[in-house]
Amino acid sequence: MTNAPTTPGIVPARLDRQTLAANFSDVEPPMGAHEAVVAADRCYFCHDAPCITACPTEIDIPLFIRQIQAGQPEAAARTILDQNILGGMCARVCPTETLCEEACVREFAEGKPVEIGRLQRFATDTLMARDIHPYERAAPTGKRIAVVGAGPAGLACAHRLAMRGNDVVLMDARERIGGLNEYGIAAYKTPDDFAQAEIDWLMKIGGIATRTGVRLGETVTLQELRAEYDAVFLGIGLGAVNALGAEGETREGVRDAVDFIAELRQAEDLARLPVGRHVVVIGGGMTAVDAAVQSRLLGAEAVTMVYRRGRDRMSASEHELDHAATAGVRIITNAQPVAVHGNGAVREVEFAYTHDGPDGLKPTGETFRLRADQVFKAIGQTLADLPAGLSLCNGKIAVAGAGRTDLPGVWAGGDCTTGGEDLTVTAVAQGRDAAEDIHKTLNG
Amino acid sequence: MANLATEFLGIKSPNPFWLASAPPTDKQYNVERAFRAGWGGVVWKTLGFDPHIVNVNGPRYGAVWGADRQLLGMNNIELITDRPLDVNLREIKAVKRDWPDRAMIVSLMVPCDEESWAAILPMVEETGADGVELNFGCPHGMSERGMGSAVGQVPEYIEMVTRWCKKHTRMPVMVKLTPNVADIRNAARAAHKGGADAVSLINTVNSITSVDLDAMAPEPTIDGKGTHGGYCGPAVKPIALNMVAEIARDPQTAALPISGIGGITTWRDAAEFLALGAGNAQVCTAAMNYGFAIIKELTAGLSLWMDEKGYRSVDEVVGRAVPNVTDWQYLNLNYVTKARIDQDACIKCGRCYAACEDTSHQAISMSEERVFEVIDAECVACNLCVNVCPVENCITMERLPAGARDERTGQTVSDRYLNWTMHPNNPMAKAAE
Ligand SMILES: Cc1cc2nc3c(=O)[nH]c(=O)nc-3n(C[C@H](O)[C@H](O)[C@H](O)COP(=O)(O)OP(=O)(O)OC[C@H]3O[C@@H](n4cnc5c(N)ncnc54)[C@H](O)[C@@H]3O)c2cc1C
Ligand SMILES: Cc1cc2nc3c(=O)[nH]c(=O)nc-3n(C[C@H](O)[C@H](O)[C@H](O)COP(=O)(O)O)c2cc1C
Ligand code: SF4
Numbered sequence: 001m002t003n004a005p006t007t008p009g010i011v012p013a014r015l016d017r018q019t020l021a022a023n024f025s026d027v028e029p030p031m032g033a034h035e036a037v038v039a040a041d042r043c044y045f046c047h048d049a050p051c052i053t054a055c056p057t058e059i060d061i062p063l064f065i066r067q068i069q070a071g072q073p074e075a076a077a078r079t080i081l082d083q084n085i086l087g088g089m090c091a092r093v094c095p096t097e098t099l100c101e102e103a104c105v106r107e108f109a110e111g112k113p114v115e116i117g118r119l120q121r122f123a124t125d126t127l128m129a130r131d132i133h134p135y136e137r138a139a140p141t142g143k144r145i146a147v148v149g150a151g152p153a154g155l156a157c158a159h160r161l162a163m164r165g166n167d168v169v170l171m172d173a174r175e176r177i178g179g180l181n182e183y184g185i186a187a188y189k190t191p192d193d194f195a196q197a198e199i200d201w202l203m204k205i206g207g208i209a210t211r212t213g214v215r216l217g218e219t220v221t222l223q224e225l226r227a228e229y230d231a232v233f234l235g236i237g238l239g240a241v242n243a244l245g246a247e248g249e250t251r252e253g254v255r256d257a258v259d260f261i262a263e264l265r266q267a268e269d270l271a272r273l274p275v276g277r278h279v280v281v282i283g284g285g286m287t288a289v290d291a292a293v294q295s296r297l298l299g300a301e302a303v304t305m306v307y308r309r310g311r312d313r314m315s316a317s318e319h320e321l322d323h324a325a326t327a328g329v330r331i332i333t334n335a336q337p338v339a340v341h342g343n344g345a346v347r348e349v350e351f352a353y354t355h356d357g358p359d360g361l362k363p364t365g366e367t368f369r370l371r372a373d374q375v376f377k378a379i380g381q382t383l384a385d386l387p388a389g390l391s392l393c394n395g396k397i398a399v400a401g402a403g404r405t406d407l408p409g410v411w412a413g414g415d416c417t418t419g420g421e422d423l424t425v426t427a428v429a430q431g432r433d434a435a436e437d438i439h440k441t442l443n444g
Numbered sequence: 445m446a447n448l449a450t451e452f453l454g455i456k457s458p459n460p461f462w463l464a465s466a467p468p469t470d471k472q473y474n475v476e477r478a479f480r481a482g483w484g485g486v487v488w489k490t491l492g493f494d495p496h497i498v499n500v501n502g503p504r505y506g507a508v509w510g511a512d513r514q515l516l517g518m519n520n521i522e523l524i525t526d527r528p529l530d531v532n533l534r535e536i537k538a539v540k541r542d543w544p545d546r547a548m549i550v551s552l553m554v555p556c557d558e559e560s561w562a563a564i565l566p567m568v569e570e571t572g573a574d575g576v577e578l579n580f581g582c583p584h585g586m587s588e589r590g591m592g593s594a595v596g597q598v599p600e601y602i603e604m605v606t607r608w609c610k611k612h613t614r615m616p617v618m619v620k621l622t623p624n625v626a627d628i629r630n631a632a633r634a635a636h637k638g639g640a641d642a643v644s645l646i647n648t649v650n651s652i653t654s655v656d657l658d659a660m661a662p663e664p665t666i667d668g669k670g671t672h673g674g675y676c677g678p679a680v681k682p683i684a685l686n687m688v689a690e691i692a693r694d695p696q697t698a699a700l701p702i703s704g705i706g707g708i709t710t711w712r713d714a715a716e717f718l719a720l721g722a723g724n725a726q727v728c729t730a731a732m733n734y735g736f737a738i739i740k741e742l743t744a745g746l747s748l749w750m751d752e753k754g755y756r757s758v759d760e761v762v763g764r765a766v767p768n769v770t771d772w773q774y775l776n777l778n779y780v781t782k783a784r785i786d787q788d789a790c791i792k793c794g795r796c797y798a799a800c801e802d803t804s805h806q807a808i809s810m811s812e813e814r815v816f817e818v819i820d821a822e823c824v825a826c827n828l829c830v831n832v833c834p835v836e837n838c839i840t841m842e843r844l845p846a847g848a849r850d851e852r853t854g855q856t857v858s859d860r861y862l863n864w865t866m867h868p869n870n871p872m873a874k875a876a877e
Contacts (some may be wrong), residue, residue, distance in 0.1 A: 034513070041511030044834050047794030050814070069511065109791040109835065 005277065005301040010253060010374050012274045014299025020270045023297035027188040027323075028092075028118060033073075036122040040069040043114045046105055051116060054103035056420060056429040057084035061100060065119055077127035078134050080120055085159045085432070086152050088128060088198050089181055090425045091121035092189050095286075097319040099425070128197070133204035138165035143442045146171065146229040148216050151179020152424045153235030153414025155202060156431030157438075161233075162207035164439040169229070170208050173215035179237055179414075181424065183262040186290040188297070222387040226409055231438045234397065234405070234412040235431055238422070239384030244282065244377055246349075248340035257281065257291035257378035264294055276374025279303045280349050281329075282337055283378030284314035289321065291376040292329040303329045304370055306349075308336035309356050338367065346372050383416055393418045403434035411438055446750035447757045448743055450484070452723045453616040453641045453701060455574040457484035457547040459743050460758050461714065464705050464726035465490050465551035465577060465620070468736070470525060472535035476542075481736035482743060485547025487644075487726060490524035490579045491532050491568075492553050493560070497523045497586075503664035506653030506673060515733050517679030519651045521664065521671055523585045524553050529567070537571040548572075549618065553579040553591050556601060558608045565613040575616035578609060580631075581647025583624050583674050593647070596622035599634035606638025618703060621645040621687075623680075628687040632697045643691065644703035644726060646684040648674020677729035681707030685720055689769045692721025709738075711745025718758065719765035773864040780850050780857050781825040781841040783807070783818045789838040790816060796829035796839060804828050820851040 003011045015023070031039065043065040051061045059080050067076035080087035096102075096117035104113035127134070143166045147158045150172035158168045176182050181195040203210075214220060216236065225232045241256045243249065253276065267273045275298040281288050284307030292305045305324065307314055311333050314321065321331065335351040342348065349372050352363040383396055389407045391398045396418045403411040413430030420426035448459040462485040463469050463478055470489035478486060499522055508517040525532055540548045550573045554560035568576055580596030587594040595601045602619060609617045619635035621628060623646040632643050650672050652662045662670030684706025691697050704722025708714050709730040717725050730738055755761050785796070785808075792814040800808040807822035808829060818829075830839045844850060846859035864870055 038512045044793045044795060046792075047798035047810075048814075049794075050792070105791040105793040 003299075005299045008277055008373065010274045010276045013271045014275065014277075015271075017271050020298070024187050024191065024270060026191050027186075030125060031115075031118050031122045033122075036068055036073070036119060037071075039115045039119055040065045042106065043069070044105060050103040050105065051100040051114075054100045055083075056099070056423070056426045057087075057090070057432070058429075059083045059087070059100075059120075061116055064123060065114065065116070068119055068123055073123045073126035074130065074132065076119075076123035080123055081127075081134065083432075084425065084428050085156050085202060086181075086198065086424065086428050087120055088124035088201075089152070089185075089190065089195065090428065091117050091124055092194070093185050094423065094425050095317045095319065098317045128201055131201075133201060135159075135163050135205055137163055137205060137207055140167075141165040141439075141443050143167065143230045144169065144228075145231045145233065145438060145442075146225045147233045147235065148172075148214075148225070149179065149235035149237060149414070149416070150174075150177035150210065150212075151235055151237050151414060151427060152181060153237075153416075153427035153431035153434075154179065154233065155181075155199065156428040157233045157235060157411075157413065157435040158208050158431075159202055159205055160432050160435035161439060162205045164435070164443075166207070166439060166442070168208045169211060171211040171214040171216075171220075173213065173219075175212055177210055177212060179235075179427075183265055184258065184287075184290075185265075185424070186261075186294060187265055188294075216387060217385050222389060222407075222410065226407070230409070230442055232410045233403070233431070233434055233438065234387065234410065234416060235414040235427065236384070236412075237415045238381035238396075240382045241377065242380040242382060244337055244340075244379065246337040246339055248342065248346070249377075251340050251342050251346045252344055253342070253346035253373055254340055254375040254377065257283065257287050257376040258381065260291055260376055261287070261294065264298075270298065273298060275300050276372065277301045278371045279374045279376065280370050280372040281305045281376045281378055282349075283307065283376075283380070284309070284316060284333075285378065285380070286316050286320065287381075288376075288378035289316045289324050289329075291378055293324050293327045295374075295376070296327045296329055300374075302371075304332060305329055306332045306335050306337070306351060306370070308334070308354055308361060310334060313356070335368070336361070336363070338363075340372075340375060341369070346375055348372060349375055381415070381422075402437035403430055404437065446747045446755060448484075448747055448750075450724055450758045452547070452703065453575060453618070455485070455547045455549075455616065456545070457724070458482075458545060459484035459739075460718070460724035460746075461739060461742050462486055462547060462549070462703070462724060462726045463731060464728035465549075465579065466728040466732070467522070468728065468731045471527070471532075472539055475535075475539050478731075478736045478739075479539075479543045479546050482739040483546070483736065484724075485549065485574075487549040487551050487577050488532065488536055488573075490551040490553045490582075491529060491564070492524045492591075493555075493564070494529050496526050496528055499523055499526050500666050502666040504673075506651075506663045508653050508679060515677060515729070517653065517675055517677045518729055518732075519648065519653045519673035519675045521584050521673040524551075524579070524582070533567055533571055536568075536573055540572045540574075547574050549575045549577050551577040551579050551620070553582070553586060556590055556595055556605060561605065561608045562612045565609060565615070569613055569615060573615065575618060575641070576609065576613065577618045577620050577644055578605060579620050579647070580605070581620045581622040581645075583622060583648055583650040584672055593622040593624050593650075596620075596631060596647075597625055599630045602631055602634040603638035606635050606640045610639040616641040618642040618644050620647055620705075622647050623683055623687055623706075624650045628690050629694045629697065632691040632694065632700065636697050636700050640700070642701035642703055642723070643697075644705055645687055645691075646680065646706040648676045649680050649683060651675035676707065677733070678707045678709055681709075681713060685716060688717060688722050689720040689766065692763060692766045693769050709733075711742050711749060714742060714746055715749060715761065716765075718761045719763070720769065721763045721766050723762055724758075775863060776861050777864065777867060778858045778860055778862045780844045780848075782820050782823050782844060783825065783827075783829050784840050784842045785816055785818060785829075786838050786840070787815065789835050791835055791838075792816070793834060795832045795834065799828050799832045822852060824852065 064076040064079040101113035107113035414427035465487040582592035586592035704717030705726040714725040
């Protein structure tokens with residue numbers, strides 16, 4: 001350890017390797033077999049269960065839990081994967097407290113839902129540990145589909161299309177496939193390179209060719225893809241980031257949170273990853289929480305997350321905010337940045353307190369400053385470029401039904417489209433449903 | 445504080461909890477530990493003649509578990525004691541000498557001839573034991589040799605052997621009954637006729653707990669084979685309760701003392717046995733499952749409950765529920781109830797709906813908002829919804845008062861007692877008086 005949490009500036013190695021390893025290990029350890037059976041026994045097997053409706057992929061949750069109870073986690077995994085091929089990742093990253101577990105009648109009854117997320121992980125991990133890929137491809141249809149963007153939407157779409165007998169070319173601008181599974185999700189939610197392990201497992205279906213370093217709009221155009229393939233699916237996510245609109249925003253030390261997170265996820269040695277002593281994160285969503293928490297885990301002495309509205313308006317769930325608080329992140333609400341001060345590099349960020357009234361957000365007139373040698377902007381991602389021929393709706397690609405865009409033969413899903421929350425599980429649902437629609441459209 | 449001291453067949457014990465004849469009572473070491481823990485008495489593990497029997501050298505227990513591995517039921521293929529007779533007798537004598545205030549009953553199983561019984565009884569008497577229990581119950585192993593349940597299943601044998609025993613000893617004789625019969629009353633009547641001072645029941649229920657699906661053999665599996673064994677523990681309690689009640693309310697055996705056995709695990713189980721006519725309670729599996737320390741819960745629990753209810757002695761509890769055990773034909777058909785769902789307590793799981801809609805009477809409605817309501821016009825009052833509801837007291841059965849209309853039958857509820865023997869649909873009905 002060469003530095004300490006109190007070392008000024010943006011420096012690596014604030015903590016020793018052992019501490020770093022512990023900090024970035026599984027945030028929720030996996031369940032043991034007995035624990036899983038006991039947890040499964042708490043499920044009431046509700047009629048027309050509310051948890052199913054609350055899951056964007058509509059997994060038959062009571063059924064898979066009953067299968068765990070009956071001693072067959074592998075069968076449970078199939079029930080999960082039938083609906084959600086990235087059930088393993090979702091089990092780790094879904095904000096279950098606002099999805100299935102919020103709907104669980106036991107949450108209502110006693111504030112302790114059935115641990116659906118952890119049970120899902122138990123089932124899918126069991127199956128994957130046995131290296132079973134339970135799906136086979138249908139007879140070849142002879143159809144070729146281009147899937148652009150290899151995040152959860154693209155992966156789910158590609159798998160379902162391949163399973164139905166179509167040939168898929170999965171392309172992505174990045175070096176590695178996986179989208180935010182690989183570059184975005186907090187490291188402690190998916191340790192041990194789970195994202196790639198899951199992709200390897202998913203690819204066992206066959207029929208999916210991958211091409212990385214291919215950027216739509218640069219390397220290839222939508223026009224060309226439409227000409228070459230029978231259909232195109234766009235799952236390109238949100239590639240751009242909102243600007244703060246505060247003075248001094250371009251000072252050294254100010255950075256997009258997603259870039260920091262991507263670097264962290266790709267870092268081979270966390271001890272070499274630099275982080276500030278006084279870190280300020282601006283935003284109130286998952287990205288802000290993840291940037292703040294991971295800065296703390298890297299050893300930043302003081303991390304403050306500042307959100308312009310009230311806590312109830314933050315898109316991060318209570319569970320995540322608690323997690324941030326436990327990690328030692330200070331959360332300030334009702335304050336928006338007005339200026340980034342410093343002499344070259346950032347030294348302070350100035351905020352104005354806000355009042356969220358009937359006619360919008362208004363500064364109260366009172367301001368304050370936070371010491372900062374590093375600032376992360378996490379105030380939302382937006383669509384980078386709208387491919388020609390498509391139209392926008394609320395800043396995203398407009399789609400109807402199961403992801404049909406304005407252009408015939410072009411479907412889209414995931415974060416880049418309207419509809420649903422920007423979550424991994426939503427992307428999976430949309431990719432899957434688009435695949436079924438594409439398959440039906442092409443093959444009757 | 446309630447007095448738990450009991451006198452059963454004149455045998456005194458500080459509380460009504462005895463350890464049943466089984467591994468917990470197989471030797472001096474265990475029994476002394478039990479007495480130190482506070483058990484009121486023991487029925488010593490069944491004795492037989494030398495050469496002593498041998499047990500299997502592989503597993504002897506099978507089990508049925510709940511989700512958290514709660515032992516719900518257990519079976520065994522153990523035989524009677526596998527130690528020499530004189531060793532057991534010597535130990536019994538020593539224990540009784542050191543623990544004179546505890547009940548010491550000796551369980552016996554010898555071949556079905558008078559000489560055998562005439563030979564063993566004096567040996568037991570010599571130990572100073574308080575009484576004997578005739579093991580006519582074990583359903584496995586010994587029964588193949590014409591003992592245990594092979595005797596207990598034939599009322600004539602029960603009567604005969606009991607009579608021999610009464611003839612050859614002055615000790616109280618208790619006959620332990622097997623539940624593996626069609627009508628337990630015949631066995632109890634036979635024991636009574638033979639002069640038994642009491643019956644004890646139940647011994648274990650013939651069973652196979654599970655099958656090893658890889659070995660394709662019943663469990664416990666001995667070298668690839670398995671056999672039926674005796675089932676005990678919480679799972680058998682309902683069977684035992686009914687059998688105890690059957691004997692208690694049979695006019696022919698109503699006066700016969702009963703020692704209740706079968707699945708007793710907490711004070712409540714014991715209280716239920718007492719209420720149905722048992723004079724005391726024997727415990728085996730619960731002790732094997734948790735150790736002797738459970739006696740503290742049993743005695744403290746029973747005592748607290750008795751205090752709350754104002755019962756001063758165990759005798760005041762014994763048989764209290766027997767008058768309320770009746771035949772189906774005497775149940776009041778004018779007693780009309782309907783299920784009621786407490787909407788504040790309801791957690792909207794829909795289990796009641798699934799149960800009633802799929803398997804009963806379509807008497808629960810479900811709205812878009814998952815509000816579940818009973819449809820009185822369909823509810824037959826079966827109680828299934830109450831039992832499947834995960835929330836205690838969320839669904840209850842409410843009695844319709846006399847004069848109210850039963851929406852299902854369209855009839856006005858009568859306050860007149862009407863049972864099947866009086867019912868107009870009964871071709872044999874006698875006119876109501
Ligand atoms: C920091 C962070 C943390 C998050 N944490 C969670 C969480 O814990 N739980 C949760 O449910 N959700 C979380 N999310 C949201 C979740 O990651 C996304 O909703 C999900 O990944 C969306 O999937 P997608 O397939 O639509 O897009 P992405 O995962 O963004 O994938 C899009 C892919 O398209 C590629 N691409 C983009 N443009 C082009 C182009 N022009 N040509 C070719 N390829 C292109 C990209 O390289 C990328 O691989 C988080 C998001 C972030 C940013
Ligand atoms: C391993 C085992 C061995 C038993 N051996 C005897 C026995 O030798 N003699 C006997 O009368 N009953 C024997 N029993 C039956 C018990 O005494 C008792 O009747 C039965 O287990 C039901 O009571 P429980 O549910 O409290 O266990 C045995 C039970 C078990 C579990
Ligand atoms: S008591 Fe029986 S019939 Fe009536 S509502 Fe309940 S389950 Fe249905």
